[in-house]
Amino acid sequence: MKYHEITQADCANLSRFISEADRFITNPTQHWDHDQFKTITAMPDLVIQPVNNEEVINVVKYANDNNIPIVARGNSTGLMGANLTVKGGISLDMVKMNRVLEYDPKGLTMTVQAGIRLKDIEEYLADKPFTYMPAPAMHWATLGGNVSTNAGGLKAIKYGVTREHIRELKVVLTNGQLYKFGSKAVKSSSGYSLKDLIIGAEGTLGVITEITMRLYPKPRKSINAIIPYPTLSDAIKSVPAILASGVVPTTVEFMGRKVIELWEEYSNEQFPISNGDGFLIIGLDSFTDEEWQAQLKQTLTVVKDFKAEDAIILAADSKEAQKIWQCREQLLLAIQKSTPKMDEIDICVPINHIPDVLKRIAELESELKIRIPNFGHAGDGNLHIYLCSDNLTDNEYKKISAKVISELYKTAKSYDGNMSGEHGIGFARANNYEEFYGKEYTDLLRQIKNLFDPKNILNPAKIFNL
Template sequence: MQYHKIDQNDLDILKTYISDDERFITKPTEHWDHDQFKTVRAMPDLVIQPVTNEEVTKVVKYASDHNIPLVPRGNSTGLMGANLTVDGGISLDMIKMNKILEYSPESLNMTVQAGIRLKDIEEFLADKPFTYMPAPAMHWAAIGGNVDTNAGGLKAIKYGVTREHIRELKVALTDGKLYKFGSKAVKSASGYSLKDIIIGSEGTLGVVTEVTIRLYPRPRKAINAIIPFPTLDDAIKSIPAILASGVVPTTVEFMGRKVIQLWEKYYNETFPISEGDGFIILGIDAFTDEELQAELKQALAATKPFNAMKAVVLDADSEEAKKIWACREALLLAIQKSTPKMDEVDICVPINHIPDVLHRIDELEKEQNMRIPNFGHAGDGNLHIYLCSDDMSDEEFKKKSDYVITELYKTAKSLDGNMSGEHGIGYARKDWFESYYGKDYTDILRKIKRVFDPNYVINPDKIFPAE
């Protein structure tokens, strides 16, 4: 795809849309050339930091009319290069659009600008009876990025992913108009859900500027049970039994001793449980202590046939529980610290097939002589799998990584799984997309892309190739 290179005339016109020189950056630094992974780097020609819907709509329309690629960007916590300006052009950095616009507890919703961080939403709601339930591990991620990737997180098994918690979006499209998709009403049987097409589109269809989120009554009681098992295989096999017991946990996470040891090493910490090589972190919330204890008893009984060791039960606000969650949430960064380069796969499979994926990872580790640490969301079948370069050359790592990624996608597809559970496809995985889902399916997505973005300028070269 051939795009127009930004020239002085473009700069002069675009500058008239932005009132503040500090938000119109003609000499971007490396801050804007990467995401959390830093595996692929691409520098934009221009960075614009809008603060109003009007600024966004004007810039988006100009980019479309003049064939300039434009990439929306949040807090850059993505892992698949979805916010990289791989074709140059404009990086539309939304992080200054970070205000809470309306808090409506009587309607169980709250409207925020797309650049606000999850952390800021959590802090605003901390002393209120309502909360925003989705819990991605990166609390400094912007809500617009969570919408664009349909982020999952730790509570998806009980409360669902981002999609289930979005009531309404304001979206700037290439015609220069701001559209409202969805509504603040709870239900709709009124035509196509364009809101749900935008959610998970990785910023390829338009620019989200405002998000109305669902508020949920804050649970009164919460506990965590950390259950050790002799092996990770034992731990994973217990999950269907827990869910079949009638208990609906808030969270079911898995991790093994090997990946915990990386956290201990690089964070100078000690995991509070010394026995076992496989662990399930079970989170349960309820209205009363009686409900909580009844669900916990039922869940723990379900794990006994799978060689479960003595569970450590903690109040969710205890210091020990906080340490265990700090370990879980820092596993990605601990793995990243352990190797010069890293790549990642976050396939999602039916939960009863998680052991099949873990066995294939073990085979690939031995076959390729590559370290492939992993952990994930046992309750929804979403695995986070990391490929470590260690002492390999860049060429060797690239060759082995491509092979391992291809094999893991083959495994996921054979189990009726998906390429990504929450991190998205982005730029890094777009070349695998059509072979995974097929040309007919991908061509339908291409047609949708052209309806929203006829000039193919909004976050191009992401999810799937243009042709």
């Protein structure tokens, strides 16, 4: 598809919509050409940083009327190139739309602009009795980006992913109109849920400007149990039994000794547990001490059948617990620092098939001579799998990593899994989409895309090929 290249006349017209010159950037720097992985780069022709709905409306309508591609951008913590202007055009950088618009404790909601960071939300709610429950590890990610990928996070097993915490969205479509999708009401049996269509669409259907989120009362009691096992396989195999026993953890994370050693080197810190090669981190929260104590007792009874060693029980706010969570949250950065280049997939499978995926990863490491560290969410079957270039040449790495990705997608599909559990498809995996989900399904998505964005100016070349 041929797009219109931005001219000086376009810049003059577009600049009228932006009240401050420093938010209209005609000479973008490398700050805007990559996401966290930097494996794909694409420089926008123009960067616009809106601060209100009217500015977004005017810019999106002008882009649509003049056939200019436009890509909404958050804080660039993505891993799949979803925020990159691969067709050129406008990068609509949302980070200055970062205000809290309404705090409604009686209605248990809070409304914010889409560019606000998770870190800012946490700080705003620090002295209040409520919290925004989803807990993606990237605290500097924007909420709009999380909504656009339906980010999961560490508490999805008990509280659900981002989708379950969004009441209402305001979205600008290509016709230049601002729509309200959803409402503050808890329930709806009122036709198509366009709100849920926008969530996870990676900015390909509209530009999210405002988000009304659900607030939860902060848990009265929270503890963490760190359980060592002789092997990572032993740890993973215990998870279905824990959940089937009636325990409802906040969190069940897995990691092995190999990735912990990478974190120790990265952080110059010592992991506080020296025994075991596989670990589960189990979080429990409750209203009373008796509740979490009963769930913990049940958990520790169940895991004895899976060779579990003595668990360490920590208050959630203890220094030891904070170090363990620091390790978990910095694993991606630790792996990234250990290798010149890195790629990633985050397939999601039924929890009882995590051991099958780990077995296939080990086979591929041996067959293809590539290092594939991994960790993830044992409670919901979402694995974070990293492909490290190490001493491979660029051509070797490109060929071998493509083979690994293809094989692991086949593995996920064979167990009725998904290509991505929370990081999205973006540009990096768009070529794999139709093979995984089939032409009929992908054609239906193409029809939806065409209805919302007939000129394909919104984040083109993402998720699937047109």
